Amino acid sequence: MFVMLLVAGTAYLLLGDTTEGLFLLGAVVAVIALSLAQQHRTDQALKALRDLSAPRALVLREGIPQRIAGGEVVRDDLLILNEGDRVAADARMIDGSVEADESLLTGESVPVPHAAPVTRNSDLTLRAPAPGDAVPEHVFAGTVITRGTGLALVTATGKATAIGRIGGELHAHAAPTSRLQQSSRRLVRRLGALALVLAGLQALVAGALGASPLDSLLSGITLAMAILPEEIPVVLTVFLALGAVRIARRSVLTRRVTAIETLGSISVLAVDKTGTLTENRMSIAELSRDGEQLRVAPGIDLSLSFRELLETANQATPALSSDPMEHAITTLSTCYPAHTSSGDESVVHEYPLTPHRLAVTRVHMSPNRVEACVSTKGAPETVFDLCHLSAATRSIATDQIASMAQRGLRVLGIARARCSVPQTSTGWPADPHAFDFEFLGLIGFADPPRAGVREALQQCSTAGVRILMLTGDHPHTARAIAEQVGFQGPVDVLSGDTIDSLDDGALLKRLGETSVCARVKPAQKLRLVRVLQQDGEIVGMTGDGVNDAPALNAADVGIAMGRRGTDVAREASALVLLDDGFDRIVETLRLGRCIFDNMGRAVAFIFAVHVPVIALSLVPLLLRWDPLLAPIHIVLFELVIDPACSIVLESEPAAADVMQRPPRPADASPFDARQWWPAVLQGALLAVLLLLSASFLLQSGHDADSV
16 A cells, blocks of 8 residues: 555656645555554553563562562562462572472473472572572572462562573563454455556556556556555454453453454353352351261351361461462361460471372471371362271261252361371371371361352353353262352253263263263363364363463463462463453453454445445546546545544444354354445445446536546
8 A cells, every 4th residue: 555655646746746746645654654553552452451461479568468460579578379370580488398390491391399498597698599500499580380389588570580680571472363364464465466457457448548657557556546455454453452452341351362353253161160150258168077067157166076177177278378268267267276286386298289189288297396297188089088988987978078069068078197207308208198097077168159140141041152160079069059050950960080981972972961060170171172172162261270271272262260360370361350250251252242243344344435436446447437536535535444443343332132143153254255245235336326426427517526
């Protein structure tokens, strides 16, 4: 377009028409300014989104945990490190132990262990270590915590960190080009080639009919400018960027703008139960020990046996935990102390939760350094295995679990053991199965359904989006919650063990019959995504943990939880929910459909406007009229079409039936013939009316300039 304007402006100057020549050359500046303004608007929108979705840090200030932007961390802050966090600054461990992926700095993919020194050193300002040094207490900015928890004192930020010294600031990758942007550019290139061919023919015909070379050139340039819809790629880029801003206003951050065009095609939405369909506001509702079950109510008096159950659960809970279940344990245990421990025990060893061992075990050493207390809590099945329960005892406990789960409670098993302290810190068993655990009992947690979930599920059903609830809870708990939040019909539950036992074909058949999966592990989530995609489904997936990252990345639209999600999960996802609510996901689906509809309207508008412009450029030559349009007129059209599309059509509200249609086919495009043919016909009708009006005016004695 710029080249054609320059050529046309130069041609007018050569013809002696200084006014139009300078106007066209000035139009070059105007078009460039408009393009830069649109690009600036897009860049600002994307920058704001990048800033909002940047990694965060959990710091301890004045004894209160606070979640802040990574860039706000300062020297001497206390970082609370949890699994899945990206470390915001160089820091020195002062409590706990973690493993960190330092491949970003060292190239080595093996996690590196870090731990607080056994003997605290008050000098926390030693030389700045480098990644790979034998300084296990130091963690580094940019690395990811893959296991464990800890507290670390910040020693360096920004360019003073190890990553700042060895490589400077990491630059974000360029945003990938979306499928729509690619197809729009292909369309423009093809129409551009067609425009050049037709423009050349028009110039030749004009010359053959007696026009001067410069007039023939201007005639060809006018037709080429009329055919080329060069505003389409710009409009689509603006729509995607501003669409991301609209979605952000609904508390959903867009990390990958290309996901917006996929939102309207989602046919299956796999969502976590906890925190998405429920409030993730845990409270202890029931306790069970030695066959006795107790419903917890405010002001209730707990016996010593139940207090011991709570105390053991609390000893298996890390300090400063942000997990709602662990917070509920700590709160209630503090209200009902058992006083069976002196309170002076220190944690000397920990067995963290793993995908294959769904329990956390912590070892506390008594002040006499002779005996240690081992506390564990986790999935009841795992705790049963650690306790080596007999079949009869296991059967009784399993019945109690089923009873609690049927009331919608999440259930944890609690156990403890006593052991002697080894001579060295490396003398602890490699596996907690080596301890002689005593099974203490069960704790049941209530997590109320979120308000508005039932209505949101109904909207999804009307919109043809199937909801698949995924949870690590007991199948009875999953079924009870599904019924509470509004899943329709008898709820059939598919368990993780069953998923592993089925081949892909059988699994796909079962997925067509169920809407709830229980006791699901992260690796199984990935398999579910792939099986559904192989069947042609467009899958949206929610997740929050480190192990959810592969499934989030594999899903067509990965959705991370903003409040409880790890940095790793956020970085693997396309969208981030700031308040974790299911209704926000449904609202985002609605906006995604609206944005795509508005793109279609914009493309139709562009085609509808270009058709009469092409006709007014081509037909006068064929009818041997004087030219009705010149390049200057095309420029005026271009300066109107682009802003009209990006400002007016982008902000169009959603159609009333936007959530009453089935999901859009994955290969649907605003450039499909069925989308733009009606617009072409409308443009053709307008062209006929304009040409008839022009013919009448010319026959009435008006010249082409006045027409």
